[in-house]
Amino acid sequence: MKNKILALLAIGLMSSIFYFQTNLSQNLKTQVLIAINESTNPRTEKIQNYDYEIISSENDTINLEENEEKNLTIIFQNTGKNSWDLSENSENKLYLKSIFPNETNSNIYASESENWQSPILYKISDKNKKEEINTNETLTFDFQIKAPKNAGYYKEKFGLLIENKKLLRTETLDFDIIVEGNYVDSYSYEYTNPAMKDNYLPNKEKQIQITLKNTGKTPWYKSGDYKAYLQENNQNTETELSESKVNPGEEGTFFINTITPSEIGSYEKEFTFKIKDLIEFDSSPISFAMNITNKKVALTFDDGYGEIDPFIDTLNKYNAPSTFFMLGAVAQHQPEQMKRIIADGHRLASHSYNHPDFRTLSREEIIWQTEETRNIMKNITGVDVFPYFRYPYGGFNDYTNSIIEGNGWKWIHWTNGTGDYQHHENSAAGRHQTYFYATLNPPDTSIVLMHIISKSTLGALPEVIKWYRDNNYAFVTVDEL
């Protein structure tokens, strides 16, 4: 609550001092952790032995000038069973540890990892020169902090530990640090979407992806009073950041769920980047063009031999949902990739168990190939790939179709084969071949056949995606054909 009030004050002040960057103020809540070095005791016992409470942390609010250093006082009460030895030659010295004010690396301490990144270690000594703090006694500790260099919102925490590694958390208090000043420098960004436009089929539930690079000097946060978010103009909907924290130089992603218009044409969606409670950004709106089209392309990737993850990474980066016709034998060896295909919004489909030519199989063998693969994939992912299937080698005839279709499968061929399985390695010739055939006179409903085994195809993929996007095709999975 205090934060909210201060933030309002900050906004009020900001309107008058916005272009002057010398006024800094800080609002601190504290967080404390304790640790000991008695490795023989069970963890719970250590907490009992070295528990503590913070009974005073001076003020919640501290005003600092730029680069100002200031003394703070914290009073700890020893609520554990052991006394604290503060003498010079103590084996169990007490320390206060902090990463403040290392702004860009100001990672929140992961409570379970016991991995402090702080370069700053304050040796604790009692202000009143006592050398031993017994149970229920208090320890008064002075230390010095320094203001972050840039205006903005920071999170920080201090930890109390006893010399030698092992941290034990008891009560915690977060530091929220607000520094006023030049917010434009602190919170700037640039677009990193491949294009601030995309093509969609009419009347569909879709997800718009907007990626912004943090070119400012302060971190962005997903949650908290000063979280970064996108607001759609003229609407009340807020879209939160996907990442929990985005440091300067990193990219943050926003996914906006929408239902596309029912009429073909071009539509603009406008968003504003905001930091909750802290500032109204004087930034130009982020404009995203939604092109509603009936042209569609299904990018499809077959077999699964090779590395699947880089394909998923690239398709995610360029926001191109695709279909993976995987073999049952591959699924057994790469189960995590099968799950990821689905989790990341792509479609998993069947390409048989081990790639036989179906024209040479008996009825029983055809049914085994399709059912076995379906069961394997369902067991791994929990999702039924039925009814989407692609024939190995694209090989079919009336006999195979009578069985496949008779069992309810919908088989998917292709309009643009790339022959990319000839190029396992990434080469200029291979990339050129994939690009050339993938984009060669595609019909308005295009299906492109590519293979995971081809690193050339992986290399050509961004250009293939760009061509289809530039030519007004919506990216679809096979269930939308």
Ligand SMILES: [Zn+2]
């Ligand atoms: Zn195949």
